[in-house]
Structure formats: C-alpha cells, structure tokens
Amino acid sequence: AQSVTQPDIHITVSEGASLELRCNYSYGATPYLFWYVQSPGQGLQLLLKYFSGDTLVQGIKGFEAEFKRSQSSFNLRKPSVHWSDAAEYFCAVVRTGGGNKLTFGTGTQLKVEL
Amino acid sequence: DSGVTQTPKHLITATGQRVTLRCSPRSGDLSVYWYQQSLDQGLQFLIQYYNGEERAKGNILERFSAQQFPDLHSELNLSSLELGDSALYFCASSVGDGRSGEQNIQYFGAGTRLSVL
Numbered sequence: 001a002q003s004v005t006q007p008d009i010h011i012t013v014s015e016g017a018s019l020e021l022r023c024n025y026s027y028g029a030t031p032y033l034f035w036y037v038q039s040p041g042q043g044l045q046l047l048l049k050y051f052s053g054d055t056l057v058q059g060i061k062g063f064e065a066e067f068k069r070s071q072s073s074f075n076l077r078k079p080s081v082h083w084s085d086a087a088e089y090f091c092a093v094v095r096t097g098g099g100n101k102l103t104f105g106t107g108t109q110l111k112v113e114l
Numbered sequence: 115d116s117g118v119t120q121t122p123k124h125l126i127t128a129t130g131q132r133v134t135l136r137c138s139p140r141s142g143d144l145s146v147y148w149y150q151q152s153l154d155q156g157l158q159f160l161i162q163y164y165n166g167e168e169r170a171k172g173n174i175l176e177r178f179s180a181q182q183f184p185d186l187h188s189e190l191n192l193s194s195l196e197l198g199d200s201a202l203y204f205c206a207s208s209v210g211d212g213r214s215g216e217q218n219i220q221y222f223g224a225g226t227r228l229s230v231l
Contacts, residue, residue: 032218043116043204044222051215090157100145100212101170102220104157 002027004091006105013081014113021076021108023091031093033074034102035065039087047089050074061085086112117141118223120205126229132193135226139186139207145169146188147208147220148180152201163188164211195230202227 003026013019025031032051036044048059055067065076074091091105117140127133139146148160159172163182174180177195182188192199202225210217 032215034219036222041224043118043224044206045116046219046221049219092157094212094218100147100162100208100210100218100220101159101172102147102149102157102206103159106156 002031002093002095002103004093004103004105006089006091006108008108009106010109010111012111012113015083016080019076019078019081019085019110021089021091021110023074023076023105025072025074025091025093027072027093027095029095030067030069031095033065033067034092034094035059035063035074035076036090036092036104037087038090038107044090047076081110081112083112083114086110116221116223118205118207118221120203120223120226122226123224124227124229126231127195128231129195129197131195131230132191133195133228135190135192135203135205135228137188137190137205137207137223139188139205140221143207143209143221144186145208145211145220146182146186147206148174148188148190149204149206149222150201151204151225152198155201157204160190162212169211192228197230200228200230 005024035047092102119138144165160174162170180190206220206222
C-alpha cells in the first residue's frame, strides 16, 4: 500500500526565514503529488501539484516544490515565510491510473515567530 | 472559496443517533469524495462517487453510507453514532473520475465538524 511520510510534526521558523517541509512517499511508480494547506477552521486549500514534466513546480502564495524521483521526495519550500503562512501542511499522493483516492501524510504544523 | 459547499458547519449529537452531512460540488465537477479527519487517524478517504455511481471505497464503516443525487450533490449518512465518530468530515470534488491528471485535482469544502456526546 502506498504511504506518505511527513517526518516533521511541528516546525517553527522566524518571519522572513526560508522554509522547507519534507515529504516522502512509498509507491512503486511515480504518483501524482500534491501539497495542501489547512488554516484553523478552514478546509484544505491546494498549494501545488505535480503530474509529470518539470520537477520544480510553482504554486500559490510563493510556494514551490521539487520532485526528486531518486529520493521519492516532494519537499515544499518557500524563500521567505510570512506570519500568515502559519497553518498545517499536508502532502498527498494519488496512485496514477487507479482511481483518485488521496493518501495524506500526517501533516506538519508550521508556527511562525514574529 | 473553493466552490465546494458543505452543510452544516457544526453538528452536535448524541451516541446512537443518525446524522446526514450534505455536500454541493463545484459547478461542472462530476466526482465527489468524502474524507474523515480525526486526531488519531489523520485524514482518511471514505468514499468516491462519480456521476451518481460509487467509484471507490476506502475505510468507510458499515454504519456509514453515502449517495450522489442526479443534481450531483452528495450526502454522507452516519448512523448508530459512537464517540469515536467525532471528527471533521470533508467533501471534495473534481471534474473527472481519476483517469487523467488535471481533471483529478480535488477541491475541498470547509468541512463539517461532528461532535458526538
């Protein structure tokens, strides 16, 4: 069964600092990859996605993610974090060619210090 | 605003009761998905409907059922509720049924928070 690992449960960064949230997946082929963000009391908002092609993908709110096949990783990055980025971030995968069920990681809670 | 509407936002009920959660997908989306988010299980896929038909099933209890109506809205019915059913239930929608990339993108509603007392 495919799985998604987000090794960092909590991360604290200072406003203006760079950010990298880690995501590793376990699956035989390259799945579709997603990052979602959940703010308190809100639903899940799609930040970015990877299906194929260029391994560096740009998303909303200044986020980007890089797919590395050799490491089965899809890490989320942002060069300069804003206080409004404080939220929970979820990495998710969909098995290609076999339905559209999203398998989520356990999430990383981001705290931003002013 | 994702365009996916879930009602109600909050639901408080007692053990043994039955509730219905409602979801209206984005305009033009044919697939509806239900997910459960709880502290101990995280975000888990429950079930998918595509154009009125069940397409995929995940970790959905037998006490739970869902359907998608001709107007494409969906309802998730939870019965014989237990304390452990307390969770945030999300609905998501997508254009397609999962066979192509961009049409797979799922857009989520704000969720229904269910509290079973």
